Amino acid sequence: MVTKRQYRGAEVFAAELSALLGAHGHEVIFAGLYPAPGNALTAAHALNIDLDGKKSALNFSLLKKLAALVREHQPDIIQANGSDTLKYAVLVKKWYFPNIPVLYRNISMVSSWASAGSIKNLLNRMLFRQVDFVTSVGQPSLDDLVKTYQYPVEKTMVIRRGIPEMAFDTTASRNMLSDKYGFHPADPLVMHIGQFSDEKNHPFILDAFREVLAHQPNARLILIGEGKNYSRIADTVSQSAGLRSHVFLAGHQSPVQEWLAGADIFILGSTIEGVPGVILEAGMQGVPTVAVQVGGVSEVVQDDVTGLLLHKHDPKAFAGAVCRLIEDKPLRDKLGQSARAFVSAHFSLDACRRNFETLYARVLNRQA
Numbered sequence: 001m002v003t004k005r006q007y008r009g010a011e012v013f014a015a016e017l018s019a020l021l022g023a024h025g026h027e028v029i030f031a032g033l034y035p036a037p038g039n040a041l042t043a044a045h046a047l048n049i050d051l052d053g054k055k056s057a058l059n060f061s062l063l064k065k066l067a068a069l070v071r072e073h074q075p076d077i078i079q080a081n082g083s084d085t086l087k088y089a090v091l092v093k094k095w096y097f098p099n100i101p102v103l104y105r106n107i108s109m110v111s112s113w114a115s116a117g118s119i120k121n122l123l124n125r126m127l128f129r130q131v132d133f134v135t136s137v138g139q140p141s142l143d144d145l146v147k148t149y150q151y152p153v154e155k156t157m158v159i160r161r162g163i164p165e166m167a168f169d170t171t172a173s174r175n176m177l178s179d180k181y182g183f184h185p186a187d188p189l190v191m192h193i194g195q196f197s198d199e200k201n202h203p204f205i206l207d208a209f210r211e212v213l214a215h216q217p218n219a220r221l222i223l224i225g226e227g228k229n230y231s232r233i234a235d236t237v238s239q240s241a242g243l244r245s246h247v248f249l250a251g252h253q254s255p256v257q258e259w260l261a262g263a264d265i266f267i268l269g270s271t272i273e274g275v276p277g278v279i280l281e282a283g284m285q286g287v288p289t290v291a292v293q294v295g296g297v298s299e300v301v302q303d304d305v306t307g308l309l310l311h312k313h314d315p316k317a318f319a320g321a322v323c324r325l326i327e328d329k330p331l332r333d334k335l336g337q338s339a340r341a342f343v344s345a346h347f348s349l350d351a352c353r354r355n356f357e358t359l360y361a362r363v364l365n366r367q368a
Helices: 009-023 060-073 085-095 119-128 139-149 170-181 202-215 230-238 256-260 277-284 315-327 329-346 349-367
Strands: 029-032 047-050 078-081 102-106 133-136 156-158 189-193 220-224 247-251 265-268 289-292 307-310
Touching (some): 078 085, 085 102, 119 139, 133 139, 139 156, 202 315, 220 256, 230 247, 265 315, 277 329, 307 329
Parallel strands (some): 189 220, 220 247, 265 289, 289 307
């Protein structure tokens, strides 16, 4: 279960996992609580369903639709993947199906969304008491969950996100992008992927890129994604003579790895993160990352090994790291090769699927 079938990190992972589980003989329903966007995310080998609920504090009509779906298909397990899926999964279990275990996928740093002593914190703590098991994307996320909600550590574990291995020709991808946006293929190309939401911190990215352009005037930046802040960022770019011919907003693109294959550097300046899948996707294409350390970013960006890691949101320092990689191709290539090897070794999608299957069996045996 996901909030909606959208191309966002948590939902994309849930779709990839659903597809792989389906391909290995499991019956999977990939259900979105809210209406899907026009470019709906689809899980292959699964039944894709939208419950089309209206977002509110608690939508009883949506809860009844979810209960009807569960009643019709009688799943062995309900897996909730982030955000509002927690409350609806727990309530459908508590009020309708107490014998169906609920698993929750912890994708971020929960303390960032519910401060200690807040009403939301107290409500979420009550909800988590009904959750049978939690998987976290990384150790910092797990530790944060246990501390924030006093969730039993023996009922949670880290299952790293898996990334599908896709191979794209670097030159072909670069030529596709340079032709599309009208820049020279030799121009330094930086890329950012993420929803245009507050925590992805696009204004910081633009501030840092202005500093990059002061030293590398031929540099280009492609921003991939959609979201509530898209129009505001697009206006900022179009109204800035220094940015409008160097920054391109690409909207939704899939597969993003094809676009990443054409980039020199991937960047991330978020204020909140779990373990960012986009960094792993960049690494799979041999592209190093420059990022600010928040949440679990340091689990996938090893400073001077797979990328460059900064410890505060300083636009000049961030730009300096980007320029360092632009100017030092041997270092860029070395970090990119290390990133690819690291992702292949530690973030296999099939290994992730096997870990989830083992957990499902463990939870179901406990329920028997």
